[in-house]
Amino acid sequence: MSETFFTSRWVERPRRLLDSSEIPAGFRLAGIACGVKDSAPAALDLGLVLCDVAGTVSAARFCDSGVLAAPVVVTRERCDLHGIRAVVANSGNANAATGEAGIEQAVAVQKAAAAALRLDPREVAVASTGVIGVLLPGERIAAAVPDLVGALERDPTNFAHAIRTTDVLDKHVALKVDLPSGSINLSAQCKGAGMISPRFATMLCFVQTDAALDAHTAELLLGVTVKRSFDRISVDGQLSTNDTVILMASGASGVWVEPESEDELRFGEALDALLRQLALRIAADGEGARRIGRVHVRGAGSETVAHVARSVANSPLVKTALFGGDPNWGRVAQAIGAALPGSAPLRFDIAIEGVTVARDGAAVEHDAAALAAAVARDEVLYEIDLEGSGAEAELFFSDLSYDYVKINAEYTT
């Protein structure tokens, strides 16, 4: 599992990773077709994650768009975010820009699932991905909840498929990690990439563990690891209305992750590697993507370095050059300048895969053949040094290909 999952040189593998494909104890998942996606044959479009253990500890993160989808609003405002026992997620409809009616439909789904699972509605999160501006068929989903509950199983495959839109790469995994106090399991199911999937997408990620965490630790670790993973990818620079990441810890392994212990450090490493590799897989699955880039900016001022990193990662010129394997570093220089208007003359160094192409803002002689070979690899590193020091920012990004245009232009409503 770890051999095929941890493929990027930019992810440090957790120590003591054991081979396993078991999902953590205490969890079951389901995925069924209920007709939200209008396709024939019927596609899986409704999923459920359930923790059978009372006292589950959870943490959640959402996007901060000004246009938040109804399921994000409902989960954020009507759930106990540290006590989520179940998540109902659908694809095919984002339930965003749907107003009060959209909220009502999301609440109807939440209530139906809570009733069927005998949980408090505050323990049931909802998540959606799909077209924006179309009301979610909440009654249809509510009516399908008994079937959904009946489909609960220890195999995450159907659930993982039910939350997918046009994802091509598989994005679910189960890992076993040997912590000092004992072995624990981690699993995650993830979909999408930025706003890149057709019609709209979103990234959804659900993480389960049988480690025992307190709410503060879950919150802390999810916060840090999301910042180092899903917050650092750009497919098309488009903030979604629906992004949701939920971590649930059943504690069923009996391994207690004490705050500030070696166990916490190791668990955090494993969660970090897991989310980071999933995030890279999202970037690599950016529609039609051929290769992914990593931009790493050093300088003074955390806002400045973050802004430059985003400008490079989101530049369609840098992305098309990456797609074409074109060593045209001038596009990187352009993106740096565009990020910091009014600051000329900027001093900056640029190195691509270790080949320095610009120093102090000006071109330098370099080995063109080495550079051309480097930019044709699957992963390309762009290092930018601005003046000053003390701050750094990193982003992973997909290239921009014909297929991105095709999928987003030719999919008509």
Next chain:
Amino acid sequence: MSETFFTSRWVERPRRLLDSSEIPAGFRLAGIACGVKDSAPAALDLGLVLCDVAGTVSAARFCDSGVLAAPVVVTRERCDLHGIRAVVANSGNANAATGEAGIEQAVAVQKAAAAALRLDPREVAVASTGVIGVLLPGERIAAAVPDLVGALERDPTNFAHAIRTTDVLDKHVALKVDLPSGSINLSAQCKGAGMISPRFATMLCFVQTDAALDAHTAELLLGVTVKRSFDRISVDGQLSTNDTVILMASGASGVWVEPESEDELRFGEALDALLRQLALRIAADGEGARRIGRVHVRGAGSETVAHVARSVANSPLVKTALFGGDPNWGRVAQAIGAALPGSAPLRFDIAIEGVTVARDGAAVEHDAAALAAAVARDEVLYEIDLEGSGAEAELFFSDLSYDYVKINAEYTT
């Protein structure tokens, strides 16, 4: 001329537009091949605009990237921007990110042209467009200056070609306008689109008139009209390192444009229409572009409305939908939300070509057939109303097509 030039419904034609294709009195232009572009057969790549009248009044505008090209720095810092008599412009090399050596090459070109034309170097502007990070062959250009001067003519065609990179649409025009005090001529040659042309581009625009303006009027009118034209287009959201707009007024018509007169109003209208149509032509010439959009945002706070307009105009999802003729307005809602993080729930209305698709942030019933027909037109209007009033912003943008990816990915260095 005006029949074939003013093609957009978003440009108000100047009153009393007379048919003419004469360039204004006092000007000559030239375009030759000097080998900056490495192509066979040799392509035109060096141009010159000259005003033969002493006391020419000029005004200029540049981009404000943190990475400013050497010709921009040289023109901005070493020219009398209100007394420019000549402009030397090359394509094939942007002379950006080239450091002190790049400045020296640009100065060498400026000095060679000044000597050949018997002008003060401060009267000679330089402009470049092409690849970034490669030193301009200034000596080669300086050596070609006598040929360039010898090629001066009253026909702007060669000059207009010499500043083009991959522009497909013609972007030069000559107009005659009847002001209350007499007829004046205006001509302009323009190239590029944002950072969209291959390798890099830039927009360059050179405008000539035989009206007599004072420096203050030239400055004022160019400032206002550039804000309503070239500042309002997005092909790929990429700020260039080299953008340059220069207006030169010879006064040779003998028609004096008095500040705050009806003449000034009419001249301003004509300049506005001219630059606006050229800007729209740049957007329409965005690589591979099929149609152009106009986003118009109303609300409170000029920064807020400008930010939302830019988010919509630069969104690759909105652009691919425009390319595909897809009425997927959810992508507009997503871009609005992304522009204003943390502000949920946002209230906004969206109308596309007059069809209201969202009100108060939520979808409303609409005529889907009318909308589908509307988004298949050459020009598509997106109107967004945010809460509050008093501010508005407008941007024109090209779609995102296969050819954008092709031109930018497959052109290898």
